[in-house]
Amino acid sequence: MTENNSPDSSAGAEQSSVEVGDRVTVGVDRPAHGGEGIAQLPDGRIVFVRGGLPGDVLRVEITKVKKRFTAARIIDVVQSSPHRVGQRCPAAARGAGCCDYGHVAPASEDELKRAVLLDQLRRIGRLGDDLPAVESIPLEPVTGWRTRVRLGVDATGHAGTRIAGSHYLLSIPCMQALPGMLDGIVGPGSARFTPGAELIVAVDSTGARHVVESRRAARGRRTEAIRRTLEGSGVCTEKVGEHTYHLPATAFWQAHEKAPETFTATVRSWLTGALDHAADAETDAPAASVGWDLYGGAGLFAPALLDVLRDSSGRADASVISVEQSRMAAECGRAALAELPVEFRTGEVAAEVPQLPAPSAVVLDPPRIGAGTETVSAIAAAHPAAVIHVGCDPATFARDIAAWYSSGYHLSRLAVAGAFPGTHHLEAFGLLVPDAR
Known part of the structure; x- marks a missing residue:
């Protein structure tokens, strides 16, 4: 040395x-x-x-x-x-890979994440300095915010958080979990579980705790099958506005307790402004008002998208098409939104988009790997008046935004949502509109 x-x-x-x-x-x-x-x-x-x-x-x-x-x-x-600051998470302080921003002052997180997003857009997306200012979408609280936790189970049956870069576990609660969420599950005197299992703990919007075992999925993948239900029904009840969703504890749902309401409010506000502006520039109203909710999950954004389409077009026949690869998630959304004109289609977004009627507006929230150039180009070819692109990885978000620019769209608004406090992860929102013709 x-x-x-x-x-x-x-x-x-x-x-x-x-x-x-x-x-x-x-x-x-x-x-x-x-x-x-x-x-x-x-x-x-x-x-x-x-x-x-x-x-x-x-x-x-x-x-x-x-x-x-x-x-x-x-x-x-x-x-x-x-x-x-001093590491705020007791698990991360002992080496767990959960809170890699636990040593960052909460007031500084937004600044750092906005800087990271801009760097990715400029370096990977190769976009110039004419990007809109990065807005902030704050979410409180910054500790005790996570409603869903996935834990490993070691050979002795103890549940815990994995040490960074290792398969070893620490039976120390993470600061992300809702207060009391891991009581009796992680820490001294906790219960024992099936060795090698993946343990999912979820607290739904009614306050009910669900504890289920599943098999451990490959890195970057999610398993939705429940092997054993240990507490609760295993089916979470999530109320967002006037709509109630019932979905398995293993299904995808926004982790931060305030994310569903905050994100839908952002979609509603941004699209309203964009479509009102587009309407002022158009002389002829569209024959129909259709919205696409792509990578839609259980349809979280569909009601907000539908409300905006009805208000902007004044048409009672406005409708939304949600495309989601997970059949289970689509079924949950179909049941929750049965009274609304929302059609759920199951399949790959890239394959479904060419078959859909032309949209007035699109919301897409792709997985971490992004939507990809082919999908972005196909959406752009349908000429929506406004698009909200949501991304949970700044690098793939930057690549997707570059594809939008190549397809004749540009960012009108850009924001970072504080959906993952104490971690480097961020949720980026981009409002894209067609270039002037």
Whole structure:
């Protein structure tokens, strides 16, 4: 191992490249996607430091060396960033991978996440400086907000949160969970469960707790099958506005307790303004008013989309088509919204879009991998007057937004929602409208 105490990158070109195990002092310049900070090594190369924050001066150990970048872990904080506080999550403080922003002051999270989103849009999306200002959609509370938790179960039957980069578990409650949500499940004196199972704990909008076991899914995938119901009915009741959804505890639902109401209010507000503006510019009203709710899940956004279409067009025959790959989610939505003119179609969005009637407005909330250029192009070809694109990964969101720009649309509004406090994750909202013709 070698020591390099110089934080000055100006002399770096004359020094040899670092190797794994070397320790150096660096200053963090800006945040990176994934909960890392970006600094510069004495040899001039970029280093990604997990947990590093802008303004930090850190002693780090090199853990990976690649041709174009390096990675490092923190050995010591020489000088703290103004964004840095003590780790607020007891599980993350012991190494759990849950709250990788638990050491970030809550007031600083929004600033850092907006910076990350803009960086991704400019660097990956290759979009210029004419982007709209990034708005904030705050969600409270910032601790005790999560209504759904997925836990591992170790060989002894104890449930816990996985240590970062490991299969090992910590039986320490995370600060994200609703107060009391994990009582008797995680921690001293907790119950025992089936070794190797995935444990899902959900608290629905009635306050009922549901505890079910499922099999562990492959990374990046979700399993919806319930093997055993241990507490509650296993079917969550979620009320949003005038509508009530009943869906299994394993099904996708927004994790933050305030997200469903906040997100639907955002869709309603943004689309109302966009369609009113579009109506002022049009001389002929559309023959029908149809909305697309793509990757629609159980149809959370469909009622808001329908309300806006009815108000903007003045047509009683306005309708929404929701496309969702999960048959179970579509069935839940169909039951919840049975009294509304919302048609649920099950299938791949890319395959369904060419078969749909032309829309006035579209809302799409694709999974982490994004919608992709082909799907974005197909939607744009139908010429909607307004589109709200929601993304939970800033990199794939940036690629999708670039595809919109290539298809004749541009961002009219852009926002980051604080839907995942204490973590690097963010929810991005983009309002896209056609370029002037």
